Amino acid sequence: MDLAATILVDGLIYAGWLFIVSVGLTLVFGVLNILNIAHGSLYAIGAYASASMVGAYFALGGEAYPYGSYVAMILAAVLVALVIGPLLERGLLRFFYGRDEVLNVLVTYAVFLILEDIMKLIWGVNPYFVYEPYTLLGDVEIGPLFYVGYDFAVIAAAIIVGLAVWLSLNKTRTGKVVLAVIHDSEMSQTMGVNVQRIYLAAFMAGTFLAALGGALTAPMISVTPGLGVNVVIVAFAVVIIGGLGSVPGAAIGALMVGISRAASVHLMPEAELFIIYFVMAIVLLFRPEGLFAKTQARKI
């Protein structure tokens, strides 16, 4: 397997994970116009919930059918979306719609800090492990290298998530309504759209995607406090490259970050972090609004 192919495979694996993590962030921004710093915490809560659910699944005799642990992981993300999504959106964020974007960043940053501490109160500081789902799918041999089958399952999950989000937005009636709200929420409201409900649904979908990213990551790491910090930073880079609010942009951004990072690790490891933000800087130099975001006229 030559170096270029290795870089491509590694880049795709990383990009798949990164897309799942980033797409919820860009969706929430697109609909609610809120840059959700707490997205990292929702990712971490997804990881903890997944670890707990999978642990409970095996404790209740799940060894007989270990593949059920994947269902437990997805259910964990659904649970997080159902519980935390409405709590945050209805309980807090709706009071800040239409306010200054900087204020919303500060509000979600505060939520981030609060959730980080709540996680410690619920799960403590000791790590959680759920290896079983990571090794269930066996190995994949590509040339001289072995990959874990699970890594490719994450790529598949990213493709499914991307298609589902894109089709939901562009090919369904509800999706058209969401797009209308994104375009002009006031006009949509006057046309009889229940904008509040759309906001809630979009935030719950964003929460689900963040939690799903964490849930899928949990089997390959030790789930510990502080998990969401690094994730949200690199997710921001992805959505800024792709254009805030753009689902295809998040996909392209994830691919650019994933492949450039993989190339750096193999060819120039000391530039691993630099390359991500270098790519972002280059994109912003030529497309300040990101690759796929539409330039919007300011409303007066």
Added chain:
Amino acid sequence: MMKSKIGGALAATTLIAGMAGPAVAADDTFKIGVITFLSGQAAESFGVPAWNGGKLLVDMLNEGGKLPAPYDTKGFGGMNIEVVIVDEAGGATKQVQEFRNLVQREEVDAVVGYVSSGDCLAVPPVADELKAFTILYDCGTPRVFEDGSYEYVFRTAAHATMDNVSLARYLKSRNFDVPSFAGLNQDYAWGQDSWADFTGAMKQLYPDAEVKTALFPKFGAGQYGTEISALLREKPALVHSSNWGGDLQGFLIQATARGLHKRSQLALAAGDHVIPQLQNKMPDGIFLGARGVNGLAAHARGGELKELTDTMWDAYEAEYKTFPVQAPFRMWQALFGLKTAIEKAMADNGGKKPSSEELAAAMKGLSWDAPSGHIEMVLADGHQAIQPNAIGTTKWNAEAGKMELVDVEYYDARCVNPPEGMKSQDWLAQGFPGALCN
């Protein structure tokens, strides 16, 4: 920046343990401030186990007669030990403020603390300014005393150079063939320094070994797939890592799933603390250090210190249902050293509670026994400890259901630590002058 702010949210948490009482300690009480990570990523690996060990030892000392001689006397010189525990999370600026609070408001008699090298570099100038007797119990950076000189500050654990020199010596003593090696270390001072120490030691012991690649993923990266591909492609004979905590656990989970340990020998400079979490998920055959004769290496050692080690080991296992890894051992050697220094100072001053000056004079050049071995304050004009070290190989005992260390090699403190007056990097570059190895 975000990380420090998050930590700061919890760093304000200050717990007071022991007897409630006035801020000023009475003459029959010796009040210590203990600072270690109770939250954040270093809590699970280092801070919490260290404090668990410290709390256990303080209780045993306060009760008296629970430990073998010379530690069978009550408290510190007969004084009851009172502890103020402070969370180390929050960054160096926060810790300097916490240190001032401990000394000026809580009026502690001594401070024992700091896992983070950043905190260990920030606090000593303030300790000297306040004339506050301070023990750095855990942090690894050699720079504390190689770049500075302090009157009231002491470090009771060896600095990190020892870890990687021992690892390189282990390879040599096991006749391990190393035509090439690579590194995966965290991208901050600890990881960079460890790699520099390891490559410096390897240059002397394996001058022909080729460095295939040096990877420095971001601290807390979590995902190591690309790095593992790079290591699998390069096929080094050995992969060195000083990763710790969640980073090490994540790396091992992902690396073993892809068979990296079957292609390259894994050598973990400070990896013992992940055994309780990983258990048999940690593969056999890993060369493992514990930053001293700590954890499994101490338990397997036997000899003169067996009774003391077994007493602490059994008490820890009984209390916390897991075995003590490296962090409690370093806390114990600090507290045993403090007890020895206090009792020496009291012997010199007629039995009074010692002042900071008297304590500093007693601690300078002191030596004492701890479960991790014989500790000697011989570097930095008697302010920096050296201690023996051990490296072993992991082997899962399926029958007993626990991890063991086999083929353990023990290194004399003077074999793996630089001599007085010589900086670590100079010592490595010059081929370990003055090293006394058996």
